[in-house]
Amino acid sequence: MNQAIIIIVVSAIGLLFGLLIYLANAGLPHKARNIEKTEAINKALPGTDCAACGYKDCFAYAQVLANNPELINNKPCSIVLQSPETVSRLEEALGINLDVTTKKSIIHCGGSSETIFSYHGIKSCRAAARLLSGYKRCPYACLGLGDCIAACPQGAISIADDKGIAVIDYEKCNGCGLCVDECAQNLIELAPATMQNDFLCNYGQAENITGRERCQYAQRFISTGTSPARRHS
Amino acid sequence: MSGFTKEFAKGLMTSNPIFVLALGLCPALATTTSLENALGLSAAVTFVLLASNTIISLIRNFIPSTVRIPVFIVIIAAFVTIANMVFQAYVPALHDALGIYLPLIVAYCIVLGRAEAFASRNTVTRSIADALGIGIGFTLALVLISSIREILGTGGISIFGNDLFTLPGLGDNPVYIFILPTGAFLVVGLLLALFRWTGVMKNE
Amino acid sequence: MSELWSIFIGMALINNIILVKFLGLCPFFGVSKKLGVAVNMGVIVTLVMFVASAAGWLIDNYILAPLNAEYLNIIMYILVIASLVQIVDIFLKRTNYNLYNAFGIYLALITTNCAVLGIILINNDEGYSFIESLVAALGAGIGFTLVLAIMSGIRERLELADCPRAIKGLPIAFITGALLVLAFYGFTGII
Numbered sequence: 104m105n106q107a108i109i110i111i112v113v114s115a116i117g118l119l120f121g122l123l124i125y126l127a128n129a130g131l132p133h134k135a136r137n138i139e140k141t142e143a144i145n146k147a148l149p150g151t152d153c154a155a156c157g158y159k160d161c162f163a164y165a166q167v168l169a170n171n172p173e174l175i176n177n178k179p180c181s182i183v184l185q186s187p188e189t190v191s192r193l194e195e196a197l198g199i200n201l202d203v204t205t206k207k208s209i210i211h212c213g214g215s216s217e218t219i220f221s222y223h224g225i226k227s228c229r230a231a232a233r234l235l236s237g238y239k240r241c242p243y244a245c246l247g248l249g250d251c252i253a254a255c256p257q258g259a260i261s262i263a264d265d266k267g268i269a270v271i272d273y274e275k276c277n278g279c280g281l282c283v284d285e286c287a288q289n290l291i292e293l294a295p296a297t298m299q300n301d302f303l304c305n306y307g308q309a310e311n312i313t314g315r316e317r318c319q320y321a322q323r324f325i326s327t328g329t330s331p332a333r334r335h336s
Numbered sequence: 337m338s339g340f341t342k343e344f345a346k347g348l349m350t351s352n353p354i355f356v357l358a359l360g361l362c363p364a365l366a367t368t369t370s371l372e373n374a375l376g377l378s379a380a381v382t383f384v385l386l387a388s389n390t391i392i393s394l395i396r397n398f399i400p401s402t403v404r405i406p407v408f409i410v411i412i413a414a415f416v417t418i419a420n421m422v423f424q425a426y427v428p429a430l431h432d433a434l435g436i437y438l439p440l441i442v443a444y445c446i447v448l449g450r451a452e453a454f455a456s457r458n459t460v461t462r463s464i465a466d467a468l469g470i471g472i473g474f475t476l477a478l479v480l481i482s483s484i485r486e487i488l489g490t491g492g493i494s495i496f497g498n499d500l501f502t503l504p505g506l507g508d509n510p511v512y513i514f515i516l517p518t519g520a521f522l523v524v525g526l527l528l529a530l531f532r533w534t535g536v537m538k539n540e
Numbered sequence: 541m542s543e544l545w546s547i548f549i550g551m552a553l554i555n556n557i558i559l560v561k562f563l564g565l566c567p568f569f570g571v572s573k574k575l576g577v578a579v580n581m582g583v584i585v586t587l588v589m590f591v592a593s594a595a596g597w598l599i600d601n602y603i604l605a606p607l608n609a610e611y612l613n614i615i616m617y618i619l620v621i622a623s624l625v626q627i628v629d630i631f632l633k634r635t636n637y638n639l640y641n642a643f644g645i646y647l648a649l650i651t652t653n654c655a656v657l658g659i660i661l662i663n664n665d666e667g668y669s670f671i672e673s674l675v676a677a678l679g680a681g682i683g684f685t686l687v688l689a690i691m692s693g694i695r696e697r698l699e700l701a702d703c704p705r706a707i708k709g710l711p712i713a714f715i716t717g718a719l720l721v722l723a724f725y726g727f728t729g730i731i
Contacts, residue, residue: 116599120619120623124626131635162638362654409618409652413615416614417615436665439661440658443657448652518721522714524714525712525713526711526715
């Protein structure tokens with residue numbers, strides 16, 4: 104008889120807990136709006152949390168996109184744009200069409216400027232640029248100390264040893280643009296992927312350079328009569 | 337039959353629960369102060385593994401997927417209660433020495449982990465083989481750790497009140513730290529590093 | 541009052557639930573790579589310990605004891621813990637989805653966390669009263685959080701250190717644990 108009571112009581116307690124869980128599941132509403140849509144969008148995003156889109160991580164971006172899908176074309180996810188399958192998956196999750204013009208970064212320096220003193224300071228372009236506008240003759244030259252290299256999540260930038268400037272491997276660059284803000288000399292530009300790959304010197308943009316010679320790149324553009332502005336293919 | 341021995345051997349070496357999977361570390365550190373405790377606990381764990389793996393793989397097709405974890409836990413808890421009561425009846429000294437670590441078997445990752453990862457997806461014979469392999473692998477690992485700790489920490493080994501042997505030098509001046517919690521962490525950490533360095537337990 | 545205080549300090553520092561009782565080692569070595577996540581984990585485990593201790597004591601004294609069914613206590617405790625963790629899981633998923641995502645699988649693993657079941661069994665073994673059980677659970681939880689926070693801070697630094705390949709990862713974490721235990725021995729004189 105005692106055994107029967109024990110079995111009944113223990114089963115009742117088990118059922119009680121089950122009821123509590125059921126009530127919690129049914130009773131608590133989702134505080135986040137559109138939780139299913141957020142999860143679906145999050146699955147379609149790459150999940151690398153590189154923050155190139157401007158948001159802290161992929162999940163934060165998914166939460167914003169669940170409420171404003173059209174934002175995807177103002178702040179595109181460049182990793183998704185790399186292949187058609189990822190593009191169509193994200194389009195399906197969002198319900199709108201993506202603008203698929205891919206971009207790439209271009210470093211506007213040819214590296215012909217020679218060094219005028221040897222720099223032994225902090226190994227960062229931002230620091231070197233503050234010291235007399237850099238250790239090269241051209242005050243706008245790429246200093247090659249690697250701030251952009253650290254910023255690139257794809258590892259697409261490296262230093263060309265002969266010229267001491269940064270060069271981009273276009274197999275790896277997906278146009279996220281994180282290097283653009285990092286360059287202390289403002290040499291990097293995010294351009295459409297169809298643009299030509301020349302190392303174009305920005306030096307010609309500067310108007311009043313007194314007491315310093317122009318680097319060979321700028322010189323070549325000026326002597327051939329072409330404008331130092333960018334050429335489109 | 338080769339499937340049986342394959343699973344069995346896997347539990348011993350390449351899926352050794354303590355040194356490769358790193359599950360079941362709680363008892364490996366807590367109950368290895370003496371060889372006797374280690375043997376007692378690993379016997380209990382092997383029994384629980386065998387029984388729960390068998391039952392779970394027998395009824396695996398009848399459990400709905402959403403409630404499977406609570407069902408597994410309750411089945412394991414039942415067998416742990418049985419083991420606890422058996423120990424209390426037949427070896428009360430060992431039961432007192434093990435204290436709370438005997439009922440805690442229900443919470444060891446190794447038991448629930450094998451039930452979830454293996455027994456709920458495989459036939460009964462293979463589950464039994466896996467349970468035996470993991471149980472004996474666990475026993476061997478615990479015996480290794482506890483022998484080292486007891487020999488260095490008390491100078492010798494004694495089982496069930498009989499002194500098996502006592503090392504002459506260490507017997508008078510044992511290294512007490514090996515019996516203390518610090519020694520547990522040290523011995524297991526260094527053993528893990530040793531096995532990784534020699535690559536003994538890997539499939540390479 | 542001093543009795544409660546000594547239980548609290550005993551559980552939190554002297555008989556620290558991770559370093560001395562060896563309970564809760566799985567999250568100790570698994571979760572503790574980032575400080576923020578480790579502290580959040582510790583807080584949730586403390587909450588689960590507290591409520592589970594209360595429920596466990598009530599069930600033990602008011603339901604199992606009158607029926608002479610104390611042998612069922614293991615099953616009852618694990619039922620309480622599993623249900624509680626499931627409710628916390630649902631609650632967290634609905635109210636703070638970011639935190640829920642940060643925990644990942646470790647939230648469900650609190651069910652098999654030796655520390656939670658361990659503290660209820662310790663309370664049962666020592667025969668604590670209701671208030672004493674609550675205080676012990678609170679102390680154990682705070683000790684757990686403290687050690688988890690310390691360990692995750694150390695492990696963040698260890699990631700950047702230059703270890704031999706065999707020691708990197710789990711073995712060096714164990715050796716760090718050994719040194720932590722030695723450090724905590726300094727607390728034995730407090731009471």
